Amino acid sequence: MQVRIIAVGKIKERFLSEGIAEYTKRLSPYLKLSIVEIPEEHRGTRAPAGQEELAKEKEGGRILAAIPERAYVVALDLRGTEISSIELAARMHDWQLAGTNTIAFVIGGDLGLSDAVINRAAFRLSLSPLTFTHPMARLILVEQLYRACRINSGEPYHK
Amino acid sequence: MQVRIIAVGKIKERFLSEGIAEYTKRLSPYLKLSIVEIPEEHRGTRAPAGQEELAKEKEGGRILAAIPERAYVVALDLRGTEISSIELAARMHDWQLAGTNTIAFVIGGDLGLSDAVINRAAFRLSLSPLTFTHPMARLILVEQLYRACRINSGEPYHK
Numbered sequence: 001m002q003v004r005i006i007a008v009g010k011i012k013e014r015f016l017s018e019g020i021a022e023y024t025k026r027l028s029p030y031l032k033l034s035i036v037e038i039p040e041e042h043r044g045t046r047a048p049a050g051q052e053e054l055a056k057e058k059e060g061g062r063i064l065a066a067i068p069e070r071a072y073v074v075a076l077d078l079r080g081t082e083i084s085s086i087e088l089a090a091r092m093h094d095w096q097l098a099g100t101n102t103i104a105f106v107i108g109g110d111l112g113l114s115d116a117v118i119n120r121a122a123f124r125l126s127l128s129p130l131t132f133t134h135p136m137a138r139l140i141l142v143e144q145l146y147r148a149c150r151i152n153s154g155e156p157y158h159k
Numbered sequence: 160m161q162v163r164i165i166a167v168g169k170i171k172e173r174f175l176s177e178g179i180a181e182y183t184k185r186l187s188p189y190l191k192l193s194i195v196e197i198p199e200e201h202r203g204t205r206a207p208a209g210q211e212e213l214a215k216e217k218e219g220g221r222i223l224a225a226i227p228e229r230a231y232v233v234a235l236d237l238r239g240t241e242i243s244s245i246e247l248a249a250r251m252h253d254w255q256l257a258g259t260n261t262i263a264f265v266i267g268g269d270l271g272l273s274d275a276v277i278n279r280a281a282f283r284l285s286l287s288p289l290t291f292t293h294p295m296a297r298l299i300l301v302e303q304l305y306r307a308c309r310i311n312s313g314e315p316y317h318k
Contacts, residue, residue: 083288085290130244140299143291
């Protein structure tokens with residue numbers, strides 16, 4: 001199975017890049033992970049007042065273009081459904097059994113995700129009621145994917 | 160206000176140590192953060208069968224000894240209460256107003272926290288229904304403390 005993470009914005013902190021690279025490496029025996037970074041519409045600055053929606057839609061268009069055609073899309077969304085690590089592993093297993101070739105996880109930027117992206121998602125996943133920076137969310141996601149793969153392989157994974 | 164994080168076990172991954180160090184530095188204008196690491200009872204190996212409870216109690220005794228006398232104790236516990244970042248900031252503010260000098264956050268090891276530690280806690284905080292490694296929980300906690308301090312100072316903190 002292939003997993004593509006589509007994320008808006010670059011990772012600035014080195015420790016986060018290193019952590020994401022580490023879990024990408026650990027995931028390689030289990031699945032093919034690719035990470036596609038979508039440029040922010042207003043890099044390093046806020047969108048001009050009243051332009052946020054337009055900027056979000058532009059980012060959304062780029063996200064949609066990066067989603068493989070028949071992918072199962074999971075949007076990370078604070079208003080989505082919270083699940084346990086065991087449940088995430090079970091869902092990954094189910095998606096695979098259902099013949100899903102690619103799962104695309106989408107992580108928005110400061111502006112959030114456009115309606116078009118939210119509507120393309122088959123599942124909206126909330127990592128926590130806590131708000132994380134988008135780079136932290138990316139690290140947490142890859143760690144949880146690794147945990148799910150270990151659970152589904154029946155291998156131990158210390159807490 | 161002082162915050163002490165009491166955590167069982169060492170951090171092995173460099174990216175996590177660097178991340179925690181980074182947020183410790185960013186927190187320094189807002190609060191005095193100290194991190195006390197409690198040795199695991201069975202370092203690097205599982206406790207012998209039937210000995211887990213005894214080991215957990217021993218770790219618990221060391222945790223209790225590391226809690227300053229009049230500290231407000233928050234235990235990180237998957238079965239605890241989930242709150243948003245805004246709520247965490249509000250609680251930090253309330254604890255400070257109530258004259259709390261030290262907040263002690265306790266993060267268990269692979270064995271979890273003993274009943275004695277759970278009973279000493281005034282609040283049990285769940286970061287997410289997802290299970291995190293204990294080192295990841297430590298990184299998430301310091302990031303959320305920084306976020307709470309920024310929120311309470313009325314300073315912007317991008318998502």
